[in-house]
Amino acid sequence: MVMEDKFEKIGDSLIQHGKFNNRIYLMKTTPKGTSRIISKMDKLAEEKGYTKITAKIFADSFPRFLLAGYRVEAYIPGYFNGEYDCMYVSKFTDEKRKKLPVIEMKRFRELLRENPTNGKTQPVDLPQKEFVPGSLDENDAEAITEVFKRVFETYPFPVHNAEYIKSTMQNNSAQYFGIWDEGKLIGISTAETDWNYKNAEMTDFAVLPEYRGQKLAFRLLEYMEKEIKKAGIKTAYTVARLRELGMNKTFMNAGYKYTGTLVKNTHIGGSIESMNIFYKKL
Structure with a gap:
């Protein structure tokens, strides 16, 4: 059984917390609710023994978080309506968790050095075979979960959970995209969309193992960008696994800019990993 962290509304803020990621994640808040949510998260972290608190906030709110012991890990220009910036800020209660993974960061820095045109779209050789990208709906929910199960252990x-996939479709918080090989769903991705602030997280890229190495994630990303831009989204971003250099390079080739690393942040693929932030103005 997969352990899951829970979502909780506190005032006008939304957090996710639990022992699975062993953290509190402030997903949404407002400048008005800042002081209250900081104290609430501190108390919750102490009660539950969480080793990290991470928050996605309006840049103007950062001074309050700085005084409360937070540090900046990354940022996204134009996150709010293409005009106002957001910051990822974090506080650690465990010294081991706050240390950068040295070997993984060294490999990533080498990738950055090899790609000095970071922020500009690069030509990519796509497979000769015509794999078809498109949008997915509730009828595809079971197929989506089967791909996820094969790609991600955690x-x-x-x-x-197919019901979770359907619920995100129904409340319009996520748009799902797929790519097919002769009717078989072989890859998927998600745009987690904030319609109020006109941004989207390009996430959940999963390609079946036997189809990897054919730039299918890049093709999905191209298609996603066109669709969400038509719908009025102004800023796209991603939270990419530090250790997965291929996925990082996919976003770099697509013109996304790197702005920082969330240290030991997310339980994925069986362990807690560090995540890189990239963004692109559409």
Whole structure:
């Protein structure tokens, strides 16, 4: 059974917390609710023994978090309506958790050095065979979960559950995309969309093992960008696994800019991993 962290509304803020990621994640808040949510999260972390608190906040709110012991790990320009910036800020209660994974960071820095044009779209050789990308709906929910189960042993959100997939479709918080080989769903991705602030997280890229190495994630990303831009989204971003250099390079080739690393942040693929933030203005 996959352990899942829970979502909880506190005032006008939304958090996710639990022992699975062993953290509190402030997913949404407002400048008005900042002081209250900081004290609430501190108390909750102490009660539950969580070793990290991470928050996605309005840049203007950062001074309050700084005074409360937080540090900046990454940022996204134009996150709010293409105009106002957001920051990822974090506080650690465990010294071991706050240490950067040295070997993984060294490999990533080498990738950055090899790709000095970070932020500009690069030409990519796509497979000769015509794999077809498109949008998915509730009828595809079971097929989506089957792909996720084959690709991810664990995941920070309950994507192995078809009912969860359907619920995100029904409340319009996520748009799902797929790519097929002669009618077989072989790869998927998600745009977790914030319609109020006109941004989308490009996430949940999963390609079946036997189809990897054919730039299918890049093709999905291209298709997603076109669809969400047509729908009015202004800023796209991603939270990519530090150790998965291929996925990082996919976003770099697509013109996304790297802005920082969330240290030991997310339980995915069987362990807690560090995650890189990339963004692109559409």
